Amino acid sequence: MTRITTGCPRCGRVELDIEDITLVLSPHEGMAWYFFDCQYCVNHVVKPAPTSVAAALSSVRVRSWTVPGEVIEREGCDDLPPLTVDDLLDALLWLRTGPAVDSDRTISIPSPGVAEPRPAHPNAA
Numbered sequence: 001m002t003r004i005t006t007g008c009p010r011c012g013r014v015e016l017d018i019e020d021i022t023l024v025l026s027p028h029e030g031m032a033w034y035f036f037d038c039q040y041c042v043n044h045v046v047k048p049a050p051t052s053v054a055a056a057l058s059s060v061r062v063r064s065w066t067v068p069g070e071v072i073e074r075e076g077c078d079d080l081p082p083l084t085v086d087d088l089l090d091a092l093l094w095l096r097t098g099p100a101v102d103s104d105r106t107i108s109i110p111s112p113g114v115a116e117p118r119p120a121h122p123n124a125a
């Protein structure tokens with residue numbers, strides 16, 4: 001059985017089973033790290049995994065997670081104000097009419113649950 005030797009900040013050198021370690025790969029950020037729960041102090045330890053460490057852990061087939069790209073796409077959204085009801089109504093109007101909304105134009109928005117009128121003769125040409 002393969003054992004992995006690493007360090008715990010509280011206990012120092014510790015030996016772990018492969019099942020004790022999880023490798024996290026974030027290819028979009030070019031980063032990797034691994035974590036484990038120390039079996040001696042029960043501390044949750046997170047350590048960086050440079051390329052050589054990530055390759056070594058992958059070669060012994062530790063559990064591996066890959067961070068999806070969508071996580072990174074959200075960076076910078078905290079600077080924007082939250083959406084308001086007016087923003088949603090503007091977006092709905094934009095979707096129905098296009099970017100230039102004519103203020104004199106009446107827009108019919110069907111209510112949920114209200115059936116659309118059916119043609120009198122649906123098969124007629």
Ligand SMILES: [Zn+2]
Nearest residue numbers: 008011038041
């Ligand atoms: Zn420990």
